[in-house]
Amino acid sequence: MKKLVLNYDREHDILYVVIREGEEHHFDEVAEGIVVEFDKDNQPIGIEIFNDAKVIATAIGRERLALAIA
Amino acid sequence: MEDLKGALGRFGGEATEALQAAAQEIRRTEDWLQERLAHWRNEVQRRHEQVRQAQAALARCQASGYYDREGRYRVRRIPEKMPERIYCESKQRYYNHHTLRHVVVMEVYYRRRRTLRMIAYDQFPEHVEILTIHPITRRQVQDRLITGRWTHEKTGSEL
Numbered sequence: 616m617k618k619l620v621l622n623y624d625r626e627h628d629i630l631y632v633v634i635r636e637g638e639e640h641h642f643d644e645v646a647e648g649i650v651v652e653f654d655k656d657n658q659p660i661g662i663e664i665f666n667d668a669k670v671i672a673t674a675i676g677r678e679r680l681a682l683a684i685a
Numbered sequence: 686m687e688d689l690k691g692a693l694g695r696f697g698g699e700a701t702e703a704l705q706a707a708a709q710e711i712r713r714t715e716d717w718l719q720e721r722l723a724h725w726r727n728e729v730q731r732r733h734e735q736v737r738q739a740q741a742a743l744a745r746c747q748a749s750g751y752y753d754r755e756g757r758y759r760v761r762r763i764p765e766k767m768p769e770r771i772y773c774e775s776k777q778r779y780y781n782h783h784t785l786r787h788v789v790v791m792e793v794y795y796r797r798r799r800t801l802r803m804i805a806y807d808q809f810p811e812h813v814e815i816l817t818i819h820p821i822t823r824r825q826v827q828d829r830l831i832t833g834r835w836t837h838e839k840t841g842s843e844l
Contacts, residue, residue, distance in 0.1 A: 636761075
């Protein structure tokens with residue numbers, strides 16, 4: 616399996632996940648501050664997460680909450 | 686003697702008329718010069734304002750920077766200067782009320798086709814930091830405007 620490349624811009628709190636190289640054709644904002652980039656074949660090639668720390672903290676919080684409830 | 690008096694009288698009348706006509710012409714010329722003076726003063730003022738705006742735009746462009754997160758632009762094959770060029774040249778400026786960030790949209794010619802691109806940036810008093818660049822459709826722009834997520838921002842010349 617090909618490794619994902621993660622880049623984190625600490626100054627602006629933006630996490631960028633490179634799924635693979637290639638030109639971005641369009642993007643979809645799947646959730647507030649989470650942008651998925653697609654190539655011309657509609658395949659995801661990257662994910663950009665703004666306010667990364669907050670988004671991830673929220674996601675982890677929800678996960679823990681879900682586990683606690685289960 | 687009488688003839689001479691008559692001739693002098695006629696000459697006096699004609700000379701007065703000629704002088705009045707000359708004086709009228711001088712007044713018209715003075716008016717025209719005044720009007721020209723006002724026109725060129727306005728022109729100079731207008732051009733000074735254009736120079737001031739161009740200098741401000743240049744300063745904004747020189748102060749703009751973008752953060753290539755570990756070669757994202759290379760990975761996405763985005764020309765290095767494209768984000769800066771969009772920031773400097775675009776007149777389509779918006780404010781994103783969800784992210785509290787500025788957005789600029791411009792059509793660019795790239796790889797033999799025209800595409801609409803957006804950049805998001807943070808504005809600081811002395812500089813600008815470009816955060817990201819994406820291709821975007823007119824529909825996406827319209828949707829964001831309709832929902833009020835984006836609103837138009839005035840360009841420098843409109844302020």
